[in-house]
Amino acid sequence: MPIISLENVKKTYYLGKVEVEAVKGVSFCIEKGDFISIAGPSGSGKTTILNMIGLIDKPTSGEVIIDDKPTSKLSDRELTKMRHQVLGFIFQSFNLIPVLNVWENIEFPLLIGETRIAPQEKKEWIDHLIEEVGLTEWKKHKPNELSGGQRQRVAIARALVTRPYIVLADEPTANLDSKTGEQIIELMKKINSELDTTFIFSTHDAKIVSIADHIIRLKDGEVIENVRKGEPQPAECR
Amino acid sequence: MKTHVTIALRNLTRQKKRTALLAIAIAFSVMIVTVIYGLTSAISVNIAENFSDILGGHIFITGSEKHGTSKEISRISNDQALRDALKASGINYSYVSSYSSTFATIIFEGKTTSLLINGINIKENENFRKRLSLKKGDWESILTTPNALIVPEKVAQTLNVEIGDVVIAKIETVYGQNNVGEFRIAGINYNADLVSQLSSYTHTAHLNEILGLLPGEYQTFAVRLPSLKETDAAAMKYYDVLKNYVQVFDRKTEANGAPMTGFQALLRSQKKESWEGVKYRLFTINEQLAQIQQFVSAADTIGTTVLIILFLITMVGINNTFRMIMYERIKEIGTMRAIGYQQKDVKRLFLLEAFFLGMIGMLAGFLLAGILMAIVSSINFGMENEFFILLRNGHITFNLQFAKIATIFIIVSILTLLAVSLPARKAAKLSPAQALGTEK
Ligand SMILES: Nc1ncnc2c1ncn2[C@@H]1O[C@H](COP(=O)(O)OP(=O)(O)OP(=O)(O)O)[C@@H](O)[C@H]1O
Numbered sequence: 040m041p042i043i044s045l046e047n048v049k050k051t052y053y054l055g056k057v058e059v060e061a062v063k064g065v066s067f068c069i070e071k072g073d074f075i076s077i078a079g080p081s082g083s084g085k086t087t088i089l090n091m092i093g094l095i096d097k098p099t100s101g102e103v104i105i106d107d108k109p110t111s112k113l114s115d116r117e118l119t120k121m122r123h124q125v126l127g128f129i130f131q132s133f134n135l136i137p138v139l140n141v142w143e144n145i146e147f148p149l150l151i152g153e154t155r156i157a158p159q160e161k162k163e164w165i166d167h168l169i170e171e172v173g174l175t176e177w178k179k180h181k182p183n184e185l186s187g188g189q190r191q192r193v194a195i196a197r198a199l200v201t202r203p204y205i206v207l208a209d210e211p212t213a214n215l216d217s218k219t220g221e222q223i224i225e226l227m228k229k230i231n232s233e234l235d236t237t238f239i240f241s242t243h244d245a246k247i248v249s250i251a252d253h254i255i256r257l258k259d260g261e262v263i264e265n266v267r268k269g270e271p272q273p274a275e276c277r
Numbered sequence: 278m279k280t281h282v283t284i285a286l287r288n289l290t291r292q293k294k295r296t297a298l299l300a301i302a303i304a305f306s307v308m309i310v311t312v313i314y315g316l317t318s319a320i321s322v323n324i325a326e327n328f329s330d331i332l333g334g335h336i337f338i339t340g341s342e343k344h345g346t347s348k349e350i351s352r353i354s355n356d357q358a359l360r361d362a363l364k365a366s367g368i369n370y371s372y373v374s375s376y377s378s379t380f381a382t383i384i385f386e387g388k389t390t391s392l393l394i395n396g397i398n399i400k401e402n403e404n405f406r407k408r409l410s411l412k413k414g415d416w417e418s419i420l421t422t423p424n425a426l427i428v429p430e431k432v433a434q435t436l437n438v439e440i441g442d443v444v445i446a447k448i449e450t451v452y453g454q455n456n457v458g459e460f461r462i463a464g465i466n467y468n469a470d471l472v473s474q475l476s477s478y479t480h481t482a483h484l485n486e487i488l489g490l491l492p493g494e495y496q497t498f499a500v501r502l503p504s505l506k507e508t509d510a511a512a513m514k515y516y517d518v519l520k521n522y523v524q525v526f527d528r529k530t531e532a533n534g535a536p537m538t539g540f541q542a543l544l545r546s547q548k549k550e551s552w553e554g555v556k557y558r559l560f561t562i563n564e565q566l567a568q569i570q571q572f573v574s575a576a577d578t579i580g581t582t583v584l585i586i587l588f589l590i591t592m593v594g595i596n597n598t599f600r601m602i603m604y605e606r607i608k609e610i611g612t613m614r615a616i617g618y619q620q621k622d623v624k625r626l627f628l629l630e631a632f633f634l635g636m637i638g639m640l641a642g643f644l645l646a647g648i649l650m651a652i653v654s655s656i657n658f659g660m661e662n663e664f665f666i667l668l669r670n671g672h673i674t675f676n677l678q679f680a681k682i683a684t685i686f687i688i689v690s691i692l693t694l695l696a697v698s699l700p701a702r703k704a705a706k707l708s709p710a711q712a713l714g715t716e717k
């Protein structure tokens with residue numbers, strides 16, 4: 040049972056009169072609990088595809104189905120609600136809220152919408168996540184007092200706090216040195232196996248790609264390779 | 278909600294200088310208008326207080342007599358009923374006094390001017406002597422001159438009179454005959470407003486003689502209350518009781534139908550109303566100084582206009598700043614939207630930030646106004662100056678009603694929120710993909 044499927048998804052950007060076909064009819068399926076890498080050179084369409092899976096951007100045509108739910112006809116409100124409840128995000132440049140400290144940044148998604156969680160349970164859960172990403176001593180610090188690697192750990196904890204079943208990460212290691220980058224990917228992998236959270240991350244670092252169970256390789260807005268656990272995958276889902 | 282408030286407040290501290298500048302702009306407008314409001318309302322109170330000191334009352338009663346078709350006579354021959362009614366009404370008063378007054382044409386060496394002459398019991402009325410500020414002349418000689426006249430500076434100039442000069446006054450007696458009297462200029466007082474520019478003072482006995490009143494008769498019965506604030510309520514009570522003792526002109530039709538300012542009322546001859554005997558008219562210092570109330574409401578309108586104009590300028594600044602803020606925080610807004618912030622949440626965050634900015638500005642403005650008012654009101658201008666009637670014991674005073682502060686609060690809040698509503702909408706409508714994709 041796939042958790043995400045893309046059906047002939049196209050995305051065209053219009054720059055004045057010039058059309059840029061960023062994604063040229065892409066189809067693939069993603070299984071729940073997988074650790075997926077979307078790989079490809081710069082400009083191949085990684086960010087565009089992740090944004091469409093993340094319901095941040097809408098395809099020009101085609102359908103993104105998440106958890107059996109087609110999303111193309113949903114309103115901005117409904118899409119926002121789905122992003123909040125189903126998805127978690129990790130960004131290349133961390134994107135923490137500068138005026139909130141580590142603990143508050145992680146808490147933030149729980150304060151939006153209709154999240155109902157008992158105060159004590161919330162505190163324990165956030166503290167647990169902080170421990171998981173190794174920042175217990177940094178709880179009260181503001182983002183600008185942290186290193187890049189630490190900031191990305193906060194971002195990971197924030198992405199997980201609503202217990203989403205899909206976490207999207209667009210080049211989460213691009214702003215980190217390679218050693219820190221590897222640690223971040225390892226942390227994501229650890230959480231993936233512990234919590235059974237589906238991770239989809241994009242990268243153009245070959246070393247990081249190799250950790251994934253499922254690799255989708257792009258070039259010029261098209262899928263050129265789709266391999267899961269060593270087996271090539273069909274475009275249509277079973 | 279708590280965290281959204283926290284974010285909004287902390288956002289304000291991100292660019293302290295910019296926030297401070299905007300808050301100062303708001304504070305400045307608020308301060309100016311607060312001071313204007315405080316001043317105008319205090320001036321009206323002070324004028325009323327000073328006049329009630331001079332005239333010895335807050336509530337006034339004049340008497341009119343009419344017999345057959347003859348002309349109405351303005352006098353009070355026997356005030357026992359008025360005193361009894363006052364006792365029976367149970368209102369708390371300080372003292373009662375009496376005076377006469379009439380319009381006169383004053384002539385001196387070929388120059389003439391019109392003037393209201395008030396006959397006051399100067400010797401016994403200590404408040405009158407304290408309140409009326411003399412530029413020339415002294416109280417001792419006024420008290421020893423039976424036909425002493427105290428005229429305002431302006432009138433002294435017009436007539437070109439000095440202390441000791443004798444002027445002729447053409448006066449109509451209470452019976453409607455023309456009469457002439459002599460007055461010796463014994464004092465020249467400072468004058469600041471229209472009413473005091475037209476008022477002069479003499480001893481009751483002398484004026485009564487010219488008016489054709491008998492000793493013991495007078496024209497206006499004045500009731501002095503412990504404070505000006507009680508005037509309207511006390512007047513109402515007194516009027517209701519007085520009706521049971523004597524004939525009284527209907528206050529309501531007089532006050533509402535034809536807005537009567539006391540000095541006019543003194544002159545007014547009742548038109549073709551069929552009544553006989555003695556009838557009384559009750560009015561208050563507030564009604565008497567209705568023009569001053571009009572001045573105050575005009576000044577308040579100016580104050581509100583100034584607030585709105587100053588604020589429109591400030592609004593441009595606020596609007597620009599929040600547009601800048603939107604671009605500065607575009608990635609943050611995109612992040613919040615991706616995480617699950619709805620459009621309305623983004624909008625609310627902007628509005629909250631602006632609201633707190635407005636609050637900080639307003640608090641600072643009220644504080645500055647308070648400091649300014651405290652400093653200004655501590656200056657003693659003395660009693661002997663042109664503006665004494667606007668002041669209280671030689672001090673500028675301020676009187677701020679809660680309603681005025683609420684008005685400022687509401688206007689500033691609404692205009693601040695209006696100023697950010699467009700940037701807030703624009704920020705809310707940002708597409709999350711575009712906002713996140715913006716390189717910065
Ligand atoms: N907002 C946009 N407007 C116009 N063209 C765009 C926009 N976003 C992306 N593109 C174009 O779409 C194509 C795919 O871009 P995308 O950002 O998805 O690639 P990417 O694989 O994420 O590249 P990188 O590794 O550099 O991040 C590129 O040709 C890019 O120029």
Ligand SMILES: [Mg+2]
Binds near residue numbers: 085
């Ligand atoms: Mg990209």
